[in-house]
Amino acid sequence: MTMNMMLNAGEAVASETKVQPIVRLKGIAKYFPGVVANQDVDFDLLPGEIHALLGENGAGKSTLMNMLTGIYRPDMGEIVIDGSAVSFASPVEAIAAGIGMVHQHFKLVKAFTVAENIHLGWKETPRRIARDLLEARTAELAASLNLAVAPGARVSDLSTGEQQRVEILRVLSRKARVLILDEPTAVLTPAEAAELFKALRQFAARGNAVIFISHKLDEVLEISDRVTVLRGGRKVTTMPTGECDKRMLARLMVGQEVVLSNMRERRPDAKPVSPQPVLSLRDASARDDLGNMALKRVSLELRAGEILGIAGVAGNGQKELSQVLTGIRALASGQVEICGKDLSRAGAEEFAAFGVGHIPEDRLQSGLAPALSVTDNVVIREYGKAPLSKGWVYRPSAATSLARSIAEAASVRVPDFGMPVRNLSGGNQQRLVARREMRIAANVLVAAYPCRGLDVGAINAMMRYFIELRDAGVGVLFVSEELEELLKLSDRIAVMFHGEVMGVVNTSEVDIETIGLMMGGQRRGPAGATAEN
């Protein structure tokens, strides 16, 4: 039944287009345990076009492209290249068919030169060749494809923009006709991005095609000929870019039927929002790991009993913000206060002691020790307190019983508390982390992308937890890139762009488009007088 519908949809697309598409996806579906990553996706790519693939995180863009490049196999549907159906068993076969992808995280050998990287793992590389010749070949290739690279330079010495050009050159040198770019501008300066766009237009003008994955609306409007919007793993629409505007795309991406459900309503017995902030940040600046200023003179206030949403495209300073607010990252300047106490110079220990819980954005990287047991991981905030520790003695049995009660509160069934925590699903890991942090979050919970990569059940659990905390009089700082989530849950939303706060708005007085525009860098005056001092 569904199969038939999908085939019909595919035919409908076919009849609309005269030119034979280079790539056609028909009724593609992909399932992961508990998650529908893609369902009924039809997509076609015409020669000469730059086709934007737009969608929020988790909309299924990457999964779809991973199927096209042979990393995954579709569970249903068909991939058609130049009119004939194919089945890629590996990325090598996809490359042979002319489909190349430049990933968000480059896959270059940093210690090698540009020429060496270009020729690495390429069957056309001569078996024995002098360094000069290798570099000459590279220069020739670069010139023919109009991509300026320095063949003799070591990749580690190149800027991100230059590294990306090397990646693109490597893909194009394999005679790719389809170039897939996964959020290519996320790492580029505006000048580098302009240069990239120029190169992409030239590439497409030669009869090739580009798939441009992004969730930045401006870019999509600037570079693409057509745009396909994905939401929740399904295709929403494909339209010529000329017929689109920003508001419309934002709406399509986030969903027409954004349910502003009553999660923002409080229980009658909920504690009221405090007049004084529990957390305040004044003119705070901080550097990222590379030493760049990632947080620029940010001022924010969080009151007890409210949820403050932090919106913005990932990588605009949210990570640094959440680290500054939990004592993991030092401030370069400015001040942070918890309950009126200056903690600008304090470390993670003091923040935890002052009742600040933290759900870190990368739970496996920093929130958990994946190889250690469930018990070890769940007690990481309380191992030093009674009854787990008495003086320097640590009691594993007390730890296990605490772990048991946390797992119960999180409704996570743990078959064996001694097994490595990585054996649990991502959703269950996150429930445990959240419950663990809620226990110490007497004043503030900083939750960075708590719903990222989770299935619907786990996302709902997270939201319930935050409401529970809010009604108990805790201030919750909720960082997310999903506008829908933010609108559902937050009382106020602060939008970040390039390390700055573009404005703080009351959720009840704002629409998605406004927030979308602020995410793109438009400033907005402060929200109503009640929300600001």
Place this chain on the structure above:
Amino acid sequence: MAIRIQRVPSESLAGGVAARLVAIVLALVVAAIVFAFTGADLGKLGSHVLKSTFGSRFGLMDLGLIMTPLTLTGLAVMIALKVGAWNIGAEGQFCAGAFAATAVALFVPGPNVVVLPLMFVAGALGGMIWILIPTLARAYADVSELITTLLLNFVGVLLIYYVATGPWLDPSGVSFASTARLPHDVPSFWGDVHWGLPLAILLTIAVAAVLNFTRWGYEVRIAGSNPNAARYAAIPFRRHLIVVMLMSGAIAGLAGMLEAAGTAHRLQGGISNNFGYIGIMVAVLARGSAIGVIAGAALMAIILKSGISLQTQGVNISTVLAITGLILFFTALADELSHYRIVRTKEA
């Protein structure tokens, strides 16, 4: 139907143990095949090995003597792994410990009760000093301790050769590469087997208890498993790294002291006898468990002792080392393979 190989996130305990036993048996089978090709009489070799290792008082004593340093070097490598560091340098720390303890024995006059404890302290300090630079380089400059600890092994081994053939050479002229008999011994409790063996086992159990039943041990486990998580939970990763690596060096140094003062009774060239390297194998076999260290040390002692018996039957030492290498190779393979299982699936 198709058969696929699927990676499972973690193996079961029974599966891990079974995989290791299979690995050891496979290594022995491969060794036996090689022996068979050289024309050796497998039955005769086998029974000789069993008799000389387990069938005699001297065989069992030898096992105890070999197991003592292996338990300690294995423990040294294992504890460093707990904090996420590979101490490949137990060999060098062993030499440094033996050297320092010998210096005290030769040049500090006094009764046994005073000098012997001093030798213990000197042995531990010697090992600790030997790992100090690699530790600080790792902690403050992120220099891989793999390289630095390994390179210092050669320095340590050569240092022993230098003093044993030069300045500290036995004046009586009995040997060309050893000091005089040390004036202080670690006392024995059963024939030649000295109190170093029970001490090593107790120390291993004590370390396990500290890791599992103290706050410090918990912090070390977290820090070693994921430094980012340690930072997140305000656990001082660097401090724990330094302390544990120094402990690791001290334990390896103690092994050297016990070997010089308990087993060899002198400092001689080649005293470390690859015990430091074999300690790495012990730690790998132990998979992070202290009881595993004791069992691994016992197993390696049996293999080494069997090797010595084989040597008396005309099998050379390289062959014996090859067998130990095979066991490690097969164990590493088993470790990886036990993370996979074969599943039958319907073709999509």
